[in-house]
Amino acid sequence: MISDDPLGFLSSWNDSAHFCLWGGVSCSERRDRVAVLDLNSRGLSGSISPHIGNLTFLKQLHLYNNTFRNSIPPEIGRLRRLQVLRLSNNSLSGEIPSSISGCSALADLESIPPELGLLNELQFFNVDRNFLTGNIPSSFGNLTLIQEIRVSDNQLSGRVPEALGRLKNSLEQLMLHINYFDGEIPPSIFNLSLLVYLTLGHNQLQGNLPWNLGLLLPNLEYFYAAFSELTGSLPASLSNATNMVQLQLQVNNFTGSVPSMASSRNLLRFSIGGNSLGGEDGGGDLSFLSSFAGARNLEALVIDTNNFRGSIPEQIGNLSSSLLLLDFSTNQIPGSIPESIRNLVSLQWLWAHENKLSGTTILSTVANVPSLVDLRLYDNQIPGSIPPSIGNLSNLTVLRLADNRLEGEIPADVENCRRLINLDLSNNNLSGIIPPQIMGLSSLSIVLNLSHNHFNGGIPVEVENLKTLNSLDLSHNMLSNNIPSSLGKCGSLEFVRLQGNLLQGQIPSTLDLLKGIQLFDVSSNNLSGQIPRFFENMNFLQLLNLSYNKFEGEVPASGVLKNVSIISVIGNDKVCGGLAELNLPRCSFRQPKKKLSYKWKVVISTSSSVAFLVIVASCLSVLWMKRKGKRNIVSDDGSDIRVSYQSLHKATDGFSETNLLGAGSFGSVYKGVVDINGKDTTIAIKVFNLQRRGASKSFMAECEVLKNIRHRNLVRIVTVCSGVDYQGNDFKALIYEFVVNGSLSLNFRQRLNIVIHVASALDYIHNLCETPIVHCDLKPSNVLLDEDMVAHVGDFGLATFLQPSVVNLSSDGTSSSSIGIKGTVGYAPPGIYSSLAMRVISYIFSFRLRTQIIEISNSLLSIIKKIFSRKNW
Template identity: 70%
Template sequence: MATLLPNLENFYVPFNQLTGSLPPSLSNASSMVQLQLQVNNFTGSVPSMASSHNLLRLNIAENFLGSGKVNGDDLGFLSTLTNARKLQALVISINNFGGNLPEQIGNLSSSIEILVLDNNQISGSIPEGLQNLVNLEVLLANGNKLSGAKSLSIIGNMQSLVQLRLDNNDIAGYVPLSIGNLNRLLVLRLANNYLDGGIPTAIQNCKSLKLLDLSNNNLSGVIPTQLMGLTSLSMGLNLSYNHFTGSIPIEVENLKNLGSLDLSHNMLSDSIPRSLGKCVSLESVRLQANLLRGTIPLSLDSLRGIRLFDLSNNNLSGQIPKFFEQMHSLQLLNLSYNKFEGEVLTEGVLNNSIIILVIGNVNLCGGLPGLNLPPCNLRRPKKRLSYKWKVCISTVSSMILLIFIASSLLVFWMKSKGKQHIVSSGDDFHTRVSYQSLHKATNGFSTTNLIGVGSFGSVYKGVVNINGEEITIAVKVFNLQHSGASKSFMTECEVLKNIRHRNLVRILTVCSGVDYQGNDFKALVYEFVVNGSLENWLHPVESVDDPPRHLKFHQRLNVAINIASALDYIHNLGETPIVHCDLKPDNVLLDEDMVAHVGDFGLARFLESPGETSSSIGIKGTVEYGMGNEISIEGDMYSFGILLLEMFTGRRPIDESFSDGVNLQNFVNTALLGQGSPISKVVDPILLNEILHGRIPEKALISILEIGVACSFDSPQERLNSSEVLTRLNRQLALLMIFSKPKREAKGL
């Protein structure tokens, strides 16, 4: 190749089915700047790259390169890359490279920022020279056979690290004090190793940390209170499968942004701290298999976003709190093998025996038939009320009745004054942001700041200074010359001012005034969501300078769960059901943690009740509304089903390959029924590689496609609702976790 094309600078052939070995002529590719060969079926060894002086990026991930031999020379080519003095990114993950990392890896370009080595057969210690790569931001070496007690102490000197993954290796020793030097670190995963000792208090210096996973090690001692001071933790804290003792620190209340807490399978004692109820962002709490005692604190009533709550295999007692019935996001409540007593709840979300598990609590009774508990003794001793108590109760009841009547009259009077709350809300916001400040923040709404154009306006990226701190924002400017733009502005204000959920785009403020020409000006100001729209990830525009990004299977599944969670919130959990009416990849944004946020409520409608519908005439939203169907929650679920199919097939709803009445829904459905194309021809080719490599079971893909089809049935009454979808998708996520269970369990340890 390099012989025929000596001036070739960019060779980009990812996501194909290319086979064979890499051409030896790569050794002569002196002009090569980018070499992208990922996700193919290449085998054999990697030739010398000694002549590639200008190389910036090398990506050979997800092939079958290397022999996997412990004493082989699979990684010898890394030593030849020391001549590439401009190298910025090196990705060799998910291959079969064996042997030790060469010492010369420390002589790679000082400009290198990304080094990805995960899921190979690499063994031995991490070379000390690696700490010379002072600008390295991403180091992923998980899923190998790395060992050595000094491996982690080297990492502590690499202060530019933002993401560090060494999980699923054989690394022993202690978590070094120098870990506190990594104050830029966002993600730290050291799970499934053989680490001893405790968590150093220096961890408190990792002020940017969003995810910490130290699970499946031999760590011991108490959980340091300093760890609970990391208010930046949002993605997760996982200390499970260790030997921690003592109590859960009451300082856990500081973790108000934390989404997932896993302290299971330790030896933690004492009671569950009441302060845990202040962690209002929690969606998953796993405290099972400890020595916890006492009752469930009533303060946990505030954890209304909880999906999974596992307290099984402890010594907890008392009655099951009634507030669990009102946790509408709850998908699983496991209270098995404790000492709970009394009647099991059957109202609200607990009117489903799949959600609650109570086996092994001998003093429980009642509940749903599926729980197989004995009936409760309904005989209770009757107590006669004294005359004083009767008078007291009568007086209080009368007062409550009077208050209720007065409140009703007040509400009626306020409603009769007219619905002015949108305008007043806009006026309140208007005092906080001006046209001038937004004009300055976006460089005069310049085209270089333009990041999107929609039906009713344009979106600009901007930077504002608040209390001396620069904050990036997204400004949606409405084109008021467009019919319906003003109404869209008012609709978004009305919808977004009263809802708040981690999977909805967050509105910061609004601007309603005039521009420098005296024309009316209306804009919404949002938090800037750094990774852009789901559309750009599913259907990227290829560019040599900016190679397309792709989502892996588990990322797509998590995004689907995020979207379903947002729909469940607006459909079922707010004061008034809201129909989005325009759910599509363009209106789903991904943040830096790849968490999805649903946005653009300009076409949204309020319903008085979940079963209500209204006309969709004039609505130019997603497919079903475009066909004139009624606006309903079921319409949103149709859009979600099509979106889910698009995410896992990589095909648009009306793909150019479809003809003769075929659309995405029936294309997938006929394949599932075995009457059309095989599943291998339906799935996104990018995901097919994960299935062929055995990392994802085909059954999981089929189950997700079935959910998409069931959401987009022609009959609205037959479609799944958002709660059912959440349950099914979370079940698939749990099965995937079992499929990729920790190495130690696989070894039988």
């Protein structure tokens, strides 16, 4: 009836060999009869076969540490020679069959028979770690030779039999923990003077411990009564328990003081947490700690979750040098931690959280315990800064200092704690930037929590080092700039909390790599742009909070975002669509086409014609107004304005995307604010990408042009910057006057004015400069509008000077040029086209049409003026 043999242990059980040679089978010497069947710890699954009863010569049956299920078959009662039965650590259930009383030779039993009292030879009874039900029969009191009763970790219930008290001449181990026993502990149990192990914990036992416990059980070494419902005081006689090795009474209802343990020199573990001990007036309720000085092997001292109010005594440093765990947490302990704690050279776990500690030297004191692995001081009143010496704790894996009064910056020395997996500094008054060194701690895998502080600046790009981190919480600070795209490299993240900051820009597309995200909260920031659709494919997502930002466009509604309880977008005025339950307006990306009336057709066609003719008229006026001149660019007050790379870097917040106005062939343009002559001035900074071929040449060409020209309809140059950046690379930039209005929806009159302004600028550079200049890249993006809607032509990176030898007018008015093809497709200068096209254009501009074009222009303008004067238009 074995259903699974993962290790193949039973592969030898076949007809090719005698059964006495099978694995786990031992036969008697005189007869070939099975005497021992030992299948322990083989990973076997299934049930115990009823045919086990046919092995009538069986003396030992070992089936422990497997996964046998169901009940013990009653046929086991046929095994009259059986002496050892071990079934522990399986998944057996139900009651023990009464037929087991037929196993009269049993001396080592691991199952509970109702008629157990008939097995007079029984010495060892062990059925722990199963699912056995029922209770302990009173007949146990008849087993006068029994030494061990181990029924722990089952589902037994009822009262602990008073009859067990009759076993005082033999019983050394009584292990009843992790069951459902209830009622009071029988007083007779404490008469078992030979007891070494007494475990009663994890039951529903009630009542008090006898005051003379330490005298009644002088041999007791292991006393475990934790997680029960015991009340009263701790017996003062525990001070006489000279053989005590482990005393665990945590999570009960004990009150009062703790007796001295000075006689327990063999003590390894002392745990009384989770009671109501302490609370004495005068704060002397921790004086008992000094009594542990004689326990030279003490490894764990746990007094958490009580009412202790006294200060930690200086004698704490006299405890065992073997001490590993010291837990004072969840009390009302005030003051500081004594400096003598540095004597505990083996201390690894120091838990003093949830107290009233307030000493200014606490952190510098514990930093002198280099063996610390887990330091928890959260929820106290610790003031001051985090000392650099915290970096001395190179073995630290957990550092939790949240909910204190810490201030100042995080020392970079934290980077020396290269084993940290959990760092929590939340709810303090820490400030400054987040040190990149923290993001360099690649060991962080559980939590990095810096929330509810005053950190500023951006999220360090070094966050990409946290590839195994599960939870990142930087919420409720003053962080700005964009969310770094490097965050997408933290592939193990499940919880990301960035809410309550000043973050800007868009959510990086690289975050689509975070496939395991369960919670993503960026609410209450200044984020903008579209809501990425990759959130729809994050199958583990349980909350996406984008509330109170500046997102716009359609809200995704597929994949996991079909569940309205997952996403929140309130406080974003420009979002639309999404699930109906979000109550957002419908998205209308395209306006329906409307048929134009005859009147509007007239206006549109007339406006287009007039715009074209005005350009032509402006160009023709050049022939009558030709003059030459040369002007130099200087600042308005004649001063020499100088700016450095450092000032430009600061003005643009590190050339961040937030301040990016646009990008071109050879560089990018940023908005910034600098101090010019004692006044904050908004400027436009064109930074050249010198890695791009031709960028340096474009910079020189634009400088050459701008130093020779100045016109109200050209973008005004303020100064230039040529040097090196922080990495030692060449840096070149042009600084322009910032023109506030970009691309707008313009009415006809505004368009007409812009055309005139642009034509005026071109007239100036073509005809009024000492050396004529061709812009070569005139297009809408290079025409900027100021606050008065005056157009300014900019970007002379492709401009070309025309020498007399370059342009020669032919007899028919056309021109020939040696200028190569430059500029943007669709906006290239007319000189690149064929000579035929040039003749046609030249003819249009000829003197013979000049008068007629002007007359037509005036007539059309008169018509438009009358149209616009009508009230119903």
